[in-house]
Amino acid sequence: MNKKIYLSSPTMHGKEQEFVREAFDTNWVAPLGPNVNNFEKELAEYVGCDHAAALSSGTAAIHLALRMLEVEQGDIVFVSSLTFSATCNPIMYEKAIPVFIDSEPDTWNMSPEALRRAYEIYPQPKAVIVVHLYGTPAKLDTIMSICAEHNTPLIEDAAESLASTYKGRETGTFGLMGIYSFNGNKIITTSGGGMLVSAEGGLIDKARFLATQARDIARHYQHSQVGYNYRMSNITAGIGRGQLLFLDEHKAKKQAIYRQYQVAFEDIPEITMNPQNVDGESNNWLSCMTIAKGCAVTPDMIMDRLEAENIESRPIWKPMHLQPVFAGYDFISHTGGDKKGNQQKEGSQDNEGCEAVSEDIFARGLCLPSDVKNTDEDMALIISLVRNFF
Ligand SMILES: *Cc1c(COP(=O)(O)O)cnc(C)c1O
Numbered sequence: 001m002n003k004k005i006y007l008s009s010p011t012m013h014g015k016e017q018e019f020v021r022e023a024f025d026t027n028w029v030a031p032l033g034p035n036v037n038n039f040e041k042e043l044a045e046y047v048g049c050d051h052a053a054a055l056s057s058g059t060a061a062i063h064l065a066l067r068m069l070e071v072e073q074g075d076i077v078f079v080s081s082l083t084f085s086a087t088c089n090p091i092m093y094e095k096a097i098p099v100f101i102d103s104e105p106d107t108w109n110m111s112p113e114a115l116r117r118a119y120e121i122y123p124q125p126k127a128v129i130v131v132h133l134y135g136t137p138a139k140l141d142t143i144m145s146i147c148a149e150h151n152t153p154l155i156e157d158a159a160e161s162l163a164s165t166y167k168g169r170e171t172g173t174f175g176l177m178g179i180y181s182f183n184g185n186k187i188i189t190t191s192g193g194g195m196l197v198s199a200e201g202g203l204i205d206k207a208r209f210l211a212t213q214a215r216d217i218a219r220h221y222q223h224s225q226v227g228y229n230y231r232m233s234n235i236t237a238g239i240g241r242g243q244l245l246f247l248d249e250h251k252a253k254k255q256a257i258y259r260q261y262q263v264a265f266e267d268i269p270e271i272t273m274n275p276q277n278v279d280g281e282s283n284n285w286l287s288c289m290t291i292a293k294g295c296a297v298t299p300d301m302i303m304d305r306l307e308a309e310n311i312e313s314r315p316i317w318k319p320m321h322l323q324p325v326f327a328g329y330d331f332i333s334h335t336g337g338d339k340k341g342n343q344q345k346e347g348s349q350d351n352e353g354c355e356a357v358s359e360d361i362f363a364r365g366l367c368l369p370s371d372v373k374n375t376d377e378d379m380a381l382i383i384s385l386v387r388n389f390f
Helices: 015-025 034-047 058-068 089-093 112-121 140-149 201-211 234-244 247-264 299-308 357-364 376-387
Strands: 051-055 076-080 097-101 127-131 154-157 177-181 194-198 271-273 287-291 365-368
Touching: 015 034, 015 234, 034 051, 034 194, 034 234, 051 058, 051 201, 058 089, 058 127, 058 154, 058 177, 058 194, 058 201, 089 097, 097 112, 112 140, 127 140, 140 154, 194 201, 247 271, 247 287, 247 376, 287 357, 299 365, 299 376, 357 365
Parallel strands: 076 097, 076 127, 127 154, 154 177
Antiparallel strands: 051 194, 177 194, 271 287, 287 365
16 A cells, blocks of 8 residues: 555644743643743734734634624624635524625635625625635735725635735735634644734734633633633644744645646646636645536546545535535525525525536535645656546
8 A cells, every 4th residue: 555645734843842842841831821922923923913812723713703893693794605614613603694605716715796796685794704715815805895895894714825925915914803723734733723813902812811711800700701711722832833934835835736736737628726816825725626517537536546545635625505504594606696595405406507606616626635745756646646537
């Protein structure tokens, strides 16, 4: 059996251990501590944002961002449909109502056209959550101007796009708040963790307060609000500080992987790589491909073949509006033909003739191994296995 080739797995460098060791040597494994403070400071400096709160996960960061905006039961939140469920689960924690927005084909991210139409149906959403999928920045200028027209705060889910830029500025720093994830498969990892960033210090202070059980300033334990145990530990933050030193290296490697695939498949008209934003630079967290409509090769065939060689690949995220758990919520498509909740069951009558961009990407796409540790031999093997189908 070949050695396993991963989709995107943790890559440690040893430097992480120095920060962790320091925490051990000073018995400062918890609570919080200097690694947490420094990781916040160093990440904020990296992305060019003034304030950051280190948290237990990216999901927790999204949840706190919604709490900061006082999203409550019955409030509408517009959110990208083509994403991982962690983007929208926190909307459900607050019993708010997600309205799923389709992708546009140029970046696979939130369609400004669909977003505009969503406002015609729901003029007053409490928040918009935009995702930068697989590292590719969304069309931020247009999305931000639509949000500004309607006075809606924007949250950027930059979990997959740390170190990606749009017009020279880091994704995650455009919205009122942005979030990053350090889950095991992300471009850098702390084993698990997240960060909430904002230019507004007040929001980040408030988020830290809620993340540490919302303890009022008093010697006795007094609480005026419901809090969470969402902070990052001093050990975890130590791993993050070490990883941050290698973020640029990881990004360069992932970009090189994308280019290798791109060049290798250039002469195959049936294969298209996932789009890049002409106004930005992607961290290429995952390299993805789609297969031309009408081609006999399916993503499943390629994934099965890779799996037989001990090579990990993955389907494109299944759009949220097709998920059983979110079947009751509305979906606004890029091209028109929107769907009310409960009409979205896959293969149902109502689904016929649907031209949702996100559904099409899901049907024809897959994520290729994009691990920082991929060697040239690994890449050659993956590429030849895929090429053999065409
Ligand atoms: C990974 C991810 C998250 C969640 O991050 P966790 O740290 O795993 O909670 C959120 N959104 C997207 C798009 C992700 O890929």
